[in-house]
Amino acid sequence: MVHIPDRSTVPPPAPRSVPTSADVARLAGVSRATVSYVLNNTSAVRISEPTRRRVRAAAKELGYVPHAAARSLRAGHSRMVLMPAPEVPAGPLYSQFINELQWALGRLDYTVVQYGQVGLRGDEAARAWAELRPVAVLLPGGGLGPEGVAVLKRSGARAVVTMGVERIEGAHALLMNHAEVGRSAAVHLYGRGRRRIGVVMPEEPGLEAFSNPRLEGVRRALEGTDATVTVLPLAYEEESAAELAARWGELNLDSVFAYNDEYAMLLMRALQDNGVAIPGDTAIVGADDLMLGRLLRPRLTTVHLELPSGRALAELVDQAVQNDTAPPEVRQVLGAHVIPRDSS
């Protein structure tokens, strides 16, 4: 005969399930309500110290961790700020900005969640985000229509903030004036007597949102002048740069705005390898003011971007969340100014 252990003396074999507040209550010999009161330090209700201790001990013993989904379901809201992860690996400038922002929002007791994209577009993506019922959504770059914003708001998002080139109906907007980046570069080059100006356009997908406005800024700045603008597609590879440098003579340019410092470095190296003197034959201007620009010879003239501080954006989000009814705010950010160095 098989021995069956007595249930009353032998503990059940490892309850392989996740402990709930009910388990804690059972172990502590109190009700679930009391557990909730103790663990949330509810000040409205006074619980005796011995009870508190028993509850805390039970929670610790079981390794109890509250269930965020259940909590926010009950509460009817969360403090999750959702940010779609960028589709292209972000540069150092953007990464640092995001970090700052996360930190600042954390200080305000929000939880920042970067939601990994799969390839969802526009409103489909908006619906996926809305399922998480975030209290606010931060959208780097555009790619979302007014309907998308409406979906998010209907699903309870109290603030939708876009950081991009154009504003979207219903959403707060931090307008990144990338045209200004191009404009600054163009004005600088023109002022230094350059007239045949090339503009590098990265061939890597996902960068059009920045490169197009930058080009447009150059074009507008030079409109009505005697300067010409030549578009220069360039992939971030040595071969591509070598090809471009090989036909540099026929392009007949006296200067380039190279999209950013990294493309500038790539192109500058290829030109120098081809005997083009910088800035004698051709002036080069980068953008983003990265460290590497200062390390090049000649030192790279660049357009420094003034991004909004993470703290400021965090406060904007917080305000928007608290004051749901206020009309969407549109704020110009991204100042740009040229830092003249030796390449132009």
Place this chain on the structure above:
Amino acid sequence: MVHIPDRSTVPPPAPRSVPTSADVARLAGVSRATVSYVLNNTSAVRISEPTRRRVRAAAKELGYVPHAAARSLRAGHSRMVLMPAPEVPAGPLYSQFINELQWALGRLDYTVVQYGQVGLRGDEAARAWAELRPVAVLLPGGGLGPEGVAVLKRSGARAVVTMGVERIEGAHALLMNHAEVGRSAAVHLYGRGRRRIGVVMPEEPGLEAFSNPRLEGVRRALEGTDATVTVLPLAYEEESAAELAARWGELNLDSVFAYNDEYAMLLMRALQDNGVAIPGDTAIVGADDLMLGRLLRPRLTTVHLELPSGRALAELVDQAVQNDTAPPEVRQVLGAHVIPRDSS
């Protein structure tokens, strides 16, 4: 007398709340169950086409979006893979790896969520992550003890995978052998006749997890030889590099392993500005095989890192989730080999 509108004829004034499946059911004139069946395409139950249409139309009209928390609460599990966001802005190599991983996990129908750190440490952080009840947790770098892993597993995480230098009890481990990076560099330099070898250690916080093992790798590779190892603290700023370069003579080194390509570029520039010939007087080896190394003159010798593919890691995660009971797997990743160029 104030006119009170008849509730039965006047619709309630804009239900400023989030539409639920009950609202959809009401509008479509069916039960909540039917709504669920239709919207989830439940194949076990057959619903008439007209009903399906009515439900879908109602959902669309209301802008209904299911509530992920409620859904996973009911289901008892989610497909969320949680990844703590790195505390230091990540480099291009890591960013790309994360992107690939997100994409690959998305293909497997997981939702990747990068959880923003605030400053929580160790087990406290583990508890915060556990509240979200992720099905798997991916930990870049260490900073978590076995207790932390236990908390996560008890809260339902079916897989915990660390990507770091050392393994953690109970967790799958992708061991990044950063010592091998240092070893490769050291062997290379020694093979080229260099004996007085400097090793750059970034002063920026958060990089010790990589820099220490790299240094250790150099040390171990040169143990028992006639080579000496000199530690060179360096901040990622021109001034710091200039200071270091200024006392280069007294350091009496014939070579440097510069932690990575960016620090290598910084140091190389400072040395060249001080009249140190590269590689004549001093050889330099970087790491990470970034584009910029190819653009330097002399071209930078570097240690190329072979990170695991995002797809491979995604499959590991998926396996681990499906086969909960299998023992944690420990896998060596991060191959490293020197790409000799002109700086050494």
Place this chain on the structure above:
DNA sequence: TTGAAAGCGTTACCAC
């Protein structure tokens, strides 16, 4: 083919 109802883990209101 559809509907009623239970239950996932929490918290808050209201009795005791």
Place this chain on the structure above:
DNA sequence: GTGGTAACGCTTTCAA
């Protein structure tokens, strides 16, 4: 002070 109970939004079993 403490405990029952209802409700958050959803899925699913069972019954009609």
